[in-house]
Amino acid sequence: MHEIRKDIIRDNWVITATEFVLKPRDFPVKKLTADESKPVPGYNAHCPFCEGNEAVTTDEIAAFRKDGTQPNKPGWTVRAILNKFSALDMNGELDMQRQGIFEHGNGFGQHEVLIETPLHGQEFHQLSLERIESVFKMMQLRYNDLVNDERIKYIQIYKNRGLFAGASLEHSHSQIVAVPIVPQNKTAMIKYYEEHHRCMICEMIEAEINKQERVVFEGKHFIIICPYASRFPYESWIIPKQHESHFGDINAEELKEAALLAKKTIAAMIDGLHDPSYNMIINTAPVNVPHQEGYHWHLEINPRLLVNAGVEIATGYFINPAAPELSAAALRTLVAEQMAIGEQ
Amino acid sequence: MHEIRKDIIRDNWVITATEFVLKPRDFPVKKLTADESKPVPGYNAHCPFCEGNEAVTTDEIAAFRKDGTQPNKPGWTVRAILNKFSALDMNGELDMQRQGIFEHGNGFGQHEVLIETPLHGQEFHQLSLERIESVFKMMQLRYNDLVNDERIKYIQIYKNRGLFAGASLEHSHSQIVAVPIVPQNKTAMIKYYEEHHRCMICEMIEAEINKQERVVFEGKHFIIICPYASRFPYESWIIPKQHESHFGDINAEELKEAALLAKKTIAAMIDGLHDPSYNMIINTAPVNVPHQEGYHWHLEINPRLLVNAGVEIATGYFINPAAPELSAAALRTLVAEQMAIGEQ
Numbered sequence: 001m002h003e004i005r006k007d008i009i010r011d012n013w014v015i016t017a018t019e020f021v022l023k024p025r026d027f028p029v030k031k032l033t034a035d036e037s038k039p040v041p042g043y044n045a046h047c048p049f050c051e052g053n054e055a056v057t058t059d060e061i062a063a064f065r066k067d068g069t070q071p072n073k074p075g076w077t078v079r080a081i082l083n084k085f086s087a088l089d090m091n092g093e094l095d096m097q098r099q100g101i102f103e104h105g106n107g108f109g110q111h112e113v114l115i116e117t118p119l120h121g122q123e124f125h126q127l128s129l130e131r132i133e134s135v136f137k138m139m140q141l142r143y144n145d146l147v148n149d150e151r152i153k154y155i156q157i158y159k160n161r162g163l164f165a166g167a168s169l170e171h172s173h174s175q176i177v178a179v180p181i182v183p184q185n186k187t188a189m190i191k192y193y194e195e196h197h198r199c200m201i202c203e204m205i206e207a208e209i210n211k212q213e214r215v216v217f218e219g220k221h222f223i224i225i226c227p228y229a230s231r232f233p234y235e236s237w238i239i240p241k242q243h244e245s246h247f248g249d250i251n252a253e254e255l256k257e258a259a260l261l262a263k264k265t266i267a268a269m270i271d272g273l274h275d276p277s278y279n280m281i282i283n284t285a286p287v288n289v290p291h292q293e294g295y296h297w298h299l300e301i302n303p304r305l306l307v308n309a310g311v312e313i314a315t316g317y318f319i320n321p322a323a324p325e326l327s328a329a330a331l332r333t334l335v336a337e338q339m340a341i342g343e344q
Numbered sequence: 345m346h347e348i349r350k351d352i353i354r355d356n357w358v359i360t361a362t363e364f365v366l367k368p369r370d371f372p373v374k375k376l377t378a379d380e381s382k383p384v385p386g387y388n389a390h391c392p393f394c395e396g397n398e399a400v401t402t403d404e405i406a407a408f409r410k411d412g413t414q415p416n417k418p419g420w421t422v423r424a425i426l427n428k429f430s431a432l433d434m435n436g437e438l439d440m441q442r443q444g445i446f447e448h449g450n451g452f453g454q455h456e457v458l459i460e461t462p463l464h465g466q467e468f469h470q471l472s473l474e475r476i477e478s479v480f481k482m483m484q485l486r487y488n489d490l491v492n493d494e495r496i497k498y499i500q501i502y503k504n505r506g507l508f509a510g511a512s513l514e515h516s517h518s519q520i521v522a523v524p525i526v527p528q529n530k531t532a533m534i535k536y537y538e539e540h541h542r543c544m545i546c547e548m549i550e551a552e553i554n555k556q557e558r559v560v561f562e563g564k565h566f567i568i569i570c571p572y573a574s575r576f577p578y579e580s581w582i583i584p585k586q587h588e589s590h591f592g593d594i595n596a597e598e599l600k601e602a603a604l605l606a607k608k609t610i611a612a613m614i615d616g617l618h619d620p621s622y623n624m625i626i627n628t629a630p631v632n633v634p635h636q637e638g639y640h641w642h643l644e645i646n647p648r649l650l651v652n653a654g655v656e657i658a659t660g661y662f663i664n665p666a667a668p669e670l671s672a673a674a675l676r677t678l679v680a681e682q683m684a685i686g687e688q
């Protein structure tokens with residue numbers, strides 16, 4: 001059976017299976033990636049993100065480094081640089097122009113890359129927990145620095161891993177895009193808060209804990225769920241249980257748990273879903289605008305087991321051939337297995 | 345340089361290059377598809393869409409057949425069936441249910457497949473013009489039949505060709521999805537017409553003909569443009585020059601020209617863009633609702649040279665690394681070359 005489910009967070013619809021139609025082995029996409037040869041982590045002379053090749057990148061914005069090492073030289077563990085092929089730059093202001101029916105703005109904003117490891121071929125979920133914490137700390141540092149610029153209204157942190165998630169470079173990295181316009185799909189939660197004086201995600205967490213149908217794991221500060229209107233098979237959200245608007249505001253203990261849950265969820269997907277491409281996305285409140293407190297930040301991990309087809313491009317609706325309830329059941333076991341390994 | 349361009353048709357934004365950043369050869373995706381072995385057109389025992397394998401599919405809804413042949417038997421050129429893995433069925437009515445914050449409807453609607461050729465491995469652009477006309481005629485027949493059901497409010501016709509366009513079967517086919525809700529991204533044009541008593545697309549055509557920057561080809565009834573806010577590199581729209589709301593209403597002469605332009609545009613892309621995956625999408629007016637006449641139907645062909653990455657999923661905005669103006673210039677030459685071959 002199928003349902004059309006309302007995605008209240010993005011004010012959209014998802015056509016979803018309510019029983020599995022496709023099982024992990026049936027997805028067409030992973031067959032192409034499963035046989036990709038994986039390099040042994042190390043140095044790659046042709047990779048701009050490898051330690052030793054710093055001269056090839058734009059200047060370092062920030063880095064965690066060994067004492068006594070110099071910027072733009074070896075000795076770092078996490079490194080933030082400007083995206084060399086950025087669509088955006090921070091000169092001037094957002095400048096909107098209109099000519100008849102054609103309206104455009106200049107490419108105002110900032111596009112950064114966070115290199116997550118000095119080693120080529122070392123994957124995000126293979127990093128030690130301490131290293132993943134460092135990556136999240138660097139994201140937070142960059143986020144809080146960009147917030148200080150009043151011209152910036154939204155900061156999108158995301159990661160593309162694998163060809164089917166849009167990754168163009170193999171070396172493990174995330175990206176940060178700071179823009180002068182709040183994306184439309186971030187506004188429904190804020191409007192709901194203004195109208196109802198309640199948070200959609202707080203209500204969602206309460207309902208999910210009551211139902212226990214789509215909960216993958218519950219930690220001290222965070223809960224992992226497969227959301228009701230999941231757009232992707234095995235889509236998983238890591239959500240702070242207490243209402244919190246800005247990713248930039250989380251404390252060290254929360255950051256440590258978020259890092260652990262991201263590592264374990266991704267490791268569970270890599271292990272259980274045949275090494276899929278995936279996107280990790282941090283949805284957080286708009287900045288430098290009113291009513292930010294209505295937003296409830298959360299981290300989203302989307303395995304990319306299917307390609308968006310014509311019907312999705314044409315209608316704007318997603319089709320999810322795997323029931324979120326059954327995705328959650330499968331991930332519950334897989335994440336528990338990863339947790340049993342301990343904080344490696 | 346980059347611009348943020350307003351997509352007025354879908355009320356969204358596209359971050360677009362204004363000069364080429366990626367040239368046809370630079371796209372990562374086509375490298376995987378270019379070497380795919382192409383079968384010689386013929387019979388494939390394992391393909392449910394091949395002539396001779398009719399018993400494997402659901403019952404035929406309609407077909408163009410040789411005189412004296414029976415439904416669900418060989419002898420057809422174009423054949424419409426129900427999608428065996430449909431997410432939708434036409435029993436009952438749309439029934440919306442709400443439980444707290446969770447809202448869903450049943451999977452009401454119809455999902456059909458149009459098999460475009462009896463031969464496996466014969467591609468859409470390789471069909472004779474007469475055969476492509478037959479495919480468009482069958483789309484029109486099915487469209488006009490589905491319109492008669494008052495419960496249906498939108499009919500989406502689309503085609504997925506190749507892995508990176510979401511095709512799951514190789515045998516050339518299109519799909520028709522009839523749904524009881526008008527997709528949100530079809531409503532901006534209608535609202536504009538209601539408010540301004542003018543059609544967005546009529547204005548767009550006038551401006552494009554004046555500018556001649558993004559026009560690929562101008563025919564008697566149709567114009568081909570790369571739209572101002574193109575979401576995909578080399579995205580091309582085939583638009584009727586006279587305001588016309590429903591694809592189902594076009595006459596035989598218009599249908600013939602639309603078939604010719606679709607064939608030539610796709611052949612130009614296959615030839616000039618290294619055999620890309622693509623989606624062909626027919627955007628047409630909602631049905632059985634007021635104010636349909638504000639919509640201006642058009643056909644969209646989107647080569648899929650990139651995968652939608654994390655930033656697109658996260659923000660809902662598309663990023664197009666190829667300037668529509670330069671895409672149009674390249675396609676102008678490629679389409680002219682195909683036109684010179686004649687109506688093959």
